[in-house]
Amino acid sequence: MIDQFYCLSKKCTNQTAAVFVSDILYSGIKGTYDVRSPPMHFACSDSLPCTNLTLxxxxxxxxxGYMMSDPYCWHAYGQLQTLTIPPVSCLLEGVPRSLLSDEIDHC
Structure with missing residues:
Protein backbone atom coordinates (compact mmCIF):
# COMPACT_ATOMS: atom_id res chain seq x y z
CA MET A 1 0.00 0.00 0.00
CA ILE A 2 1.18 3.46 -0.90
CA ASP A 3 -1.13 6.23 0.29
CA GLN A 4 0.00 9.84 0.04
CA PHE A 5 -3.51 10.95 1.06
CA TYR A 6 -3.53 9.21 4.44
CA CYS A 7 -4.82 11.32 7.32
CA LEU A 8 -6.86 10.80 10.43
CA SER A 9 -9.95 12.67 9.20
CA LYS A 10 -12.20 11.46 6.40
CA LYS A 11 -11.74 14.61 4.29
CA CYS A 12 -8.14 14.45 3.07
CA THR A 13 -7.07 16.64 0.19
CA ASN A 14 -4.63 15.76 -2.55
CA GLN A 15 -1.18 16.68 -1.25
CA THR A 16 1.03 18.98 -3.30
CA ALA A 17 4.08 18.60 -1.06
CA ALA A 18 4.55 14.84 -0.99
CA VAL A 19 7.51 12.53 -0.52
CA PHE A 20 8.92 11.30 -3.84
CA VAL A 21 8.17 7.56 -4.01
CA SER A 22 10.20 5.68 -6.62
CA ASP A 23 12.00 2.39 -7.29
CA ILE A 24 9.73 0.17 -5.18
CA LEU A 25 9.76 -3.60 -5.82
CA TYR A 26 6.95 -5.87 -4.59
CA SER A 27 8.24 -9.42 -5.10
CA GLY A 28 7.27 -12.89 -3.87
CA ILE A 29 4.17 -11.75 -1.99
CA LYS A 30 1.48 -14.37 -1.32
CA GLY A 31 -1.49 -14.03 0.99
CA THR A 32 -5.14 -13.12 1.42
CA TYR A 33 -7.09 -9.88 1.65
CA ASP A 34 -10.44 -8.66 2.93
CA VAL A 35 -12.84 -7.95 0.05
CA ARG A 36 -13.93 -4.67 1.71
CA SER A 37 -10.72 -2.97 0.55
CA PRO A 38 -8.50 -3.29 -2.53
CA PRO A 39 -5.72 -5.88 -2.24
CA MET A 40 -3.27 -3.36 -3.72
CA HIS A 41 -3.58 0.39 -3.23
CA PHE A 42 -1.25 2.87 -4.93
CA ALA A 43 -2.57 6.38 -4.20
CA CYS A 44 0.09 8.85 -5.28
CA SER A 45 0.19 12.63 -5.33
CA ASP A 46 -1.03 14.57 -8.37
CA SER A 47 2.01 16.83 -8.24
CA LEU A 48 4.59 14.14 -7.40
CA PRO A 49 3.47 10.78 -8.84
CA CYS A 50 4.99 7.46 -7.78
CA THR A 51 7.42 6.08 -10.36
CA ASN A 52 9.13 2.80 -11.16
CA LEU A 53 6.82 0.57 -9.11
CA THR A 54 7.55 -3.05 -10.02
CA LEU A 55 5.40 -6.09 -9.24
CA GLY A 65 -15.87 -14.04 -1.27
CA TYR A 66 -15.08 -13.06 -4.82
CA MET A 67 -11.83 -11.67 -6.19
CA MET A 68 -11.71 -7.93 -6.84
CA SER A 69 -11.44 -7.02 -10.50
CA ASP A 70 -8.64 -4.45 -10.24
CA PRO A 71 -6.51 -2.85 -7.54
CA TYR A 72 -6.57 0.93 -6.97
CA CYS A 73 -4.03 3.19 -8.71
CA TRP A 74 -3.82 6.98 -8.78
CA HIS A 75 -0.83 8.62 -10.51
CA ALA A 76 1.14 5.38 -10.09
CA TYR A 77 3.71 4.53 -12.79
CA GLY A 78 5.28 1.11 -13.01
CA GLN A 79 5.46 -2.30 -14.58
CA LEU A 80 4.61 -5.95 -14.07
CA GLN A 81 7.52 -8.39 -14.36
CA THR A 82 5.16 -11.35 -14.08
CA LEU A 83 1.40 -11.79 -14.08
CA THR A 84 -0.20 -10.92 -10.76
CA ILE A 85 -3.25 -12.20 -8.92
CA PRO A 86 -5.44 -10.21 -8.97
CA PRO A 87 -4.44 -8.79 -12.36
CA VAL A 88 -3.12 -5.22 -12.24
CA SER A 89 -3.97 -3.09 -15.25
CA CYS A 90 -4.08 0.32 -13.59
CA LEU A 91 -0.34 1.12 -13.45
CA LEU A 92 0.65 3.84 -15.89
CA GLU A 93 3.59 3.38 -18.26
CA GLY A 94 6.58 5.63 -18.71
CA VAL A 95 7.53 8.73 -16.74
CA PRO A 96 5.03 11.44 -15.77
CA ARG A 97 5.37 14.75 -17.65
CA SER A 98 5.66 16.65 -14.37
CA LEU A 99 8.91 14.82 -13.59
CA LEU A 100 10.43 15.26 -17.02
CA SER A 101 10.62 19.04 -16.65
CA ASP A 102 11.25 19.40 -12.91
CA GLU A 103 14.36 18.57 -10.96
CA ILE A 104 13.71 16.43 -7.91
CA ASP A 105 16.07 16.10 -4.98
CA HIS A 106 16.84 12.49 -4.11
CA CYS A 107 18.14 11.23 -0.81
Missing part, protein backbone atom coordinates in the same frame (compact mmCIF):
# COMPACT_ATOMS: atom_id res chain seq x y z
CA UNK A 56 6.75 -9.62 -9.55
CA UNK A 57 5.28 -12.91 -8.31
CA UNK A 58 2.39 -11.33 -6.37
CA UNK A 59 -0.55 -13.60 -5.50
CA UNK A 60 -3.27 -12.17 -3.28
CA UNK A 61 -6.53 -14.07 -2.96
CA UNK A 62 -9.71 -13.09 -1.09
CA UNK A 63 -9.99 -14.67 2.35
CA UNK A 64 -13.75 -15.00 1.73
Missing amino acids: SDVELLPAV
Whole structure:
Protein backbone atom coordinates (compact mmCIF):
# COMPACT_ATOMS: atom_id res chain seq x y z
CA MET A 1 0.00 0.00 0.00
CA ILE A 2 1.18 3.46 -0.90
CA ASP A 3 -1.13 6.23 0.29
CA GLN A 4 0.00 9.84 0.04
CA PHE A 5 -3.51 10.95 1.06
CA TYR A 6 -3.53 9.21 4.44
CA CYS A 7 -4.82 11.32 7.32
CA LEU A 8 -6.86 10.80 10.43
CA SER A 9 -9.95 12.67 9.20
CA LYS A 10 -12.20 11.46 6.40
CA LYS A 11 -11.74 14.61 4.29
CA CYS A 12 -8.14 14.45 3.07
CA THR A 13 -7.07 16.64 0.19
CA ASN A 14 -4.63 15.76 -2.55
CA GLN A 15 -1.18 16.68 -1.25
CA THR A 16 1.03 18.98 -3.30
CA ALA A 17 4.08 18.60 -1.06
CA ALA A 18 4.55 14.84 -0.99
CA VAL A 19 7.51 12.53 -0.52
CA PHE A 20 8.92 11.30 -3.84
CA VAL A 21 8.17 7.56 -4.01
CA SER A 22 10.20 5.68 -6.62
CA ASP A 23 12.00 2.39 -7.29
CA ILE A 24 9.73 0.17 -5.18
CA LEU A 25 9.76 -3.60 -5.82
CA TYR A 26 6.95 -5.87 -4.59
CA SER A 27 8.24 -9.42 -5.10
CA GLY A 28 7.27 -12.89 -3.87
CA ILE A 29 4.17 -11.75 -1.99
CA LYS A 30 1.48 -14.37 -1.32
CA GLY A 31 -1.49 -14.03 0.99
CA THR A 32 -5.14 -13.12 1.42
CA TYR A 33 -7.09 -9.88 1.65
CA ASP A 34 -10.44 -8.66 2.93
CA VAL A 35 -12.84 -7.95 0.05
CA ARG A 36 -13.93 -4.67 1.71
CA SER A 37 -10.72 -2.97 0.55
CA PRO A 38 -8.50 -3.29 -2.53
CA PRO A 39 -5.72 -5.88 -2.24
CA MET A 40 -3.27 -3.36 -3.72
CA HIS A 41 -3.58 0.39 -3.23
CA PHE A 42 -1.25 2.87 -4.93
CA ALA A 43 -2.57 6.38 -4.20
CA CYS A 44 0.09 8.85 -5.28
CA SER A 45 0.19 12.63 -5.33
CA ASP A 46 -1.03 14.57 -8.37
CA SER A 47 2.01 16.83 -8.24
CA LEU A 48 4.59 14.14 -7.40
CA PRO A 49 3.47 10.78 -8.84
CA CYS A 50 4.99 7.46 -7.78
CA THR A 51 7.42 6.08 -10.36
CA ASN A 52 9.13 2.80 -11.16
CA LEU A 53 6.82 0.57 -9.11
CA THR A 54 7.55 -3.05 -10.02
CA LEU A 55 5.40 -6.09 -9.24
CA SER A 56 6.75 -9.62 -9.55
CA ASP A 57 5.28 -12.91 -8.31
CA VAL A 58 2.39 -11.33 -6.37
CA GLU A 59 -0.55 -13.60 -5.50
CA LEU A 60 -3.27 -12.17 -3.28
CA LEU A 61 -6.53 -14.07 -2.96
CA PRO A 62 -9.71 -13.09 -1.09
CA ALA A 63 -9.99 -14.67 2.35
CA VAL A 64 -13.75 -15.00 1.73
CA GLY A 65 -15.87 -14.04 -1.27
CA TYR A 66 -15.08 -13.06 -4.82
CA MET A 67 -11.83 -11.67 -6.19
CA MET A 68 -11.71 -7.93 -6.84
CA SER A 69 -11.44 -7.02 -10.50
CA ASP A 70 -8.64 -4.45 -10.24
CA PRO A 71 -6.51 -2.85 -7.54
CA TYR A 72 -6.57 0.93 -6.97
CA CYS A 73 -4.03 3.19 -8.71
CA TRP A 74 -3.82 6.98 -8.78
CA HIS A 75 -0.83 8.62 -10.51
CA ALA A 76 1.14 5.38 -10.09
CA TYR A 77 3.71 4.53 -12.79
CA GLY A 78 5.28 1.11 -13.01
CA GLN A 79 5.46 -2.30 -14.58
CA LEU A 80 4.61 -5.95 -14.07
CA GLN A 81 7.52 -8.39 -14.36
CA THR A 82 5.16 -11.35 -14.08
CA LEU A 83 1.40 -11.79 -14.08
CA THR A 84 -0.20 -10.92 -10.76
CA ILE A 85 -3.25 -12.20 -8.92
CA PRO A 86 -5.44 -10.21 -8.97
CA PRO A 87 -4.44 -8.79 -12.36
CA VAL A 88 -3.12 -5.22 -12.24
CA SER A 89 -3.97 -3.09 -15.25
CA CYS A 90 -4.08 0.32 -13.59
CA LEU A 91 -0.34 1.12 -13.45
CA LEU A 92 0.65 3.84 -15.89
CA GLU A 93 3.59 3.38 -18.26
CA GLY A 94 6.58 5.63 -18.71
CA VAL A 95 7.53 8.73 -16.74
CA PRO A 96 5.03 11.44 -15.77
CA ARG A 97 5.37 14.75 -17.65
CA SER A 98 5.66 16.65 -14.37
CA LEU A 99 8.91 14.82 -13.59
CA LEU A 100 10.43 15.26 -17.02
CA SER A 101 10.62 19.04 -16.65
CA ASP A 102 11.25 19.40 -12.91
CA GLU A 103 14.36 18.57 -10.96
CA ILE A 104 13.71 16.43 -7.91
CA ASP A 105 16.07 16.10 -4.98
CA HIS A 106 16.84 12.49 -4.11
CA CYS A 107 18.14 11.23 -0.81
